[in-house]
Amino acid sequence: EPEVTQTPSHQVTQMGQEVILRCVPISNHLYFYWYRQILGQKVEFLVSFYNNEISEKSEIFDDQFSVERPDGSNFTLKIRSTKLEDSAMYFCASSSYTGTNSPLHFGNGTRLTVT
């Protein structure tokens, strides 16, 4: 079964550094998402992306965050200047089309630790 792949599985960075989290969505999917889960808390929506544009973003997704689809397969999340509170599990997800008849497929996540 096709799956969403995320790399790295664990990223440790120092406060103020830039990080890029990478995702390879399922190949025929057109809609891409980032969610995050702070340890022990609920999963939270960050951003959705379609046709090379952000279609929606949450309050969490401020100017320090950006997303990009640099080629036909990768989808990245960049945090420009990391803060301690950015430490979380970041999940990439994709769907073949929008709407609730096309469920989200999540990757296994990247654990980001900011020290």
Added chain:
Amino acid sequence: QQQVKQSPQSLIVQKGGISIINCAYENTAFDYFPWYQQFPGKGPALLIAIRPDVSEKKEGRFTISFNKSAKQFSLHIMDSQPGDSATYFCAASSILTGGGNKLTFGTGTQLKVEL
């Protein structure tokens, strides 16, 4: 108004028993209610979902009960098995925002099924 409240936080059930997890929402625009199952080190995986035009949906041992007037929905796991031990998240979304894939998650329930 965007919150989804989930209870209990943790649940221990004997093998063969019924596991029941409850969720409540306030936003009447929500029109899609999925449940996700998450194993340690993995991303959330869609288990079962319901729309508000039906009061119950059953797939194998998993049943969602939905009460539109009370704005509540619950997951029932019949004949619970040790392999069901995982964290379960309820979620909700609206087709009006994010095309239905901007999920608002509950806080999660850690289920342990004992032999």
